Amino acid sequence: MSFGASSFTIKKFESEGEVEEKKRKRQEEWEQKRQPDQPMVCPEEPEDNRSLYEKLEEQKQKKQDEYDEQHALKNSVKGLGEDEAQFLNYVSQRQMEIDQQRNREEANIMNELKISF
Numbered sequence: 374m375s376f377g378a379s380s381f382t383i384k385k386f387e388s389e390g391e392v393e394e395k396k397r398k399r400q401e402e403w404e405q406k407r408q409p410d411q412p413m414v415c416p417e418e419p420e421d422n423r424s425l426y427e428k429l430e431e432q433k434q435k436k437q438d439e440y441d442e443q444h445a446l447k448n449s450v451k452g453l454g455e456d457e458a459q460f461l462n463y464v465s466q467r468q469m470e471i472d473q474q475r476n477r478e479e480a481n482i483m484n485e486l487k488i489s490f
Contacts, residue, residue: 387395400414407413421428453461 403414423431
């Protein structure tokens with residue numbers, strides 16, 4: 374069984390000298406690209422000392438929150454009540470009657486024009 378490249382990294386032990394050397398190099402790079410309004414000392418890189426369980430729980434909670442947010446609107450839609458449905462049916466029926474009356478009037482006007490010519 375062969376072990377190829379793994380998808381995780383293992384933190385190795387760093388001596389105090391190595392840590393100081395990294396800080397010095399980071400400070401030199403910071404001084405080269407630093408803007409006048411930025412601090413003189415290079416800001417430290419944030420270090421996450423939480424356990425793997427806590428990190429995974431946070432990711433899981435974020436995904437759950439995103440899912441809940443996406444489906445919140447879907448769950449908030451309610452159906453029409455009986456009164457609302459009756460009103461919409463009335464409006465629809467009334468609109469159909471108005472359209473039919475308009476069509477009859479247009480047909481009558483067209484017939485009168487044909488007769489007059």
